[in-house]
Amino acid sequence: FLAERSNLAGVRHILLVLSGKGGVGKSTISMELALSLRHSGKKVGILDVDLCGPSIPRMFRVQDNDVHQCDSGWVPVFVDQDKSISLMSIGFLLEKPDDAVVWRGPKKNALIKQFVGDVAWGDLDFLIVDTPPGTSDEHISTVEALRPYKPLGAILVTTPQAVSVGDVRRELTFCKKTGLRVLGIVENMSGFVCPHCSECTNIFSKGGGEELARHAGVPFLGCVPLDPQLSQSLEEGRDFIQEFPKSSAFPALAHITQQILNGTSQRSS
């Protein structure tokens, strides 16, 4: 118990990124939020508890890194020299990247407890917890394990169409039932501006996320458009925030980060 306390004791704010729906951009938002926070001078950790589909290591181009142990537990993987962003994911523990983690719930729960308690994060301003879609073992176990450390809350990501919003409504219920504060909803993949002619097409519809926030009485953090430069950056493990400040998704991502920072300064005061 003492060891657990010391590993998360240096973390100022814990933030979960959730969605009922798969493929809406949880890992993308987790990563971009981490990059934005770094550019604001913060030290950030990302804990990737998606055991079946861990996306985070590759997005930072560190998927081939190994994880080492120290006295207080696992040493997280740093993405760069100045150690401003650190990661932990099952992706680092796989022998081969194509190995499937075919585990039932209890085994997943055991690893998540370890991930929450046994990673030597050190001092962090923010720990972002990226989750798989759903409301099952991973989510229940993660929230239970984090409860003593009083997380700041959860950001819920959706895409605009009704089919996604339908699942995210259930995730809101999950948050209510588990006592997890909802910091707000992000409507991702909200519109696509053709780079050739600037025509905007709502490929995945528009407005569902904003409407859900209004209906549920939670803050709406903003719409992030589909941006091929963002997808390309994720594929190549690049720092989108640093390299593409003029890109269409940048203002929205910066605005989301600012609202999170505003939220934390309010909490401190």
Place this chain on the structure above:
Amino acid sequence: AEAAELRERLRSVKHSILVLSGKGGVGKSTFSALLAHGLAADETKQVALLDIDICGPSIPKMMGLEGEQVHQSGSGWSPVYVEENLGVMSVGFLLSSPDDAVIWRGPKKNGLIKQFLRDVDWGEIDYLIVDTPPGTSDEHLSIVQYLSATHIDGAVIITTPQEVSLQDVRKEINFCHKVKLPIIGVVENMSGFICPKCKNESQIFPPTTGGAEKMCQNLNVSLLGKVPLDPQIGKSCDKGQSFLSEAPESPATVSYRNIIQRIQEYCDQHHFHEEKII
């Protein structure tokens, strides 16, 4: 005894197809719904669509069946029928409100999946399509285990072109090999977008590592087809209408129809092969 019960119930299923992906949000449910509509277009065929995504059941909405409830009869639970020859089952029908969350751990989810197979009165079915959640966990292990009471023709694996998806899909392919589930083939969804105004193509989800084509070559599985992005697809899903009927001229419809035909041919060959053995 339980296995015998399942075997008895599933005896009347001619073909079963699992729709899988390691990755979320690539279009499994969309594809499952369209496959069901496509196969049920032949009125002589009886089609069943089973949604085992317990936490995020999308199928009721996509099939225009939101708000429907399941009825019990002497012979078990009745599926909800879209057409006379197309029946659907999903946890969505057991929830009374769209805000209800199913916050269950693995074992409870497995129990419901078993009930869906054992207690639903499907009748004689030509095609059982099973829509799954993303991943390689309880639901996937359970459905393969329970369906071993009948035989599974194979899995259709859905992906999008970018490496972030492919890396999860390779794991799913490995899962199939591990549990000896044949792979009918891979569908590459969201494969390019043609601007309706200027007709230029954008790769919104870029195939930086060669897309599904390269992956299929490397792993020796069939590429069933590529489907482009079409804003009408999402709209039709939200309205609970079949995209194939609503946009028959769309290039995406042409792709989907070709893929569905290939799946049908695969199943027919399979059936023929089994008859030969007998």
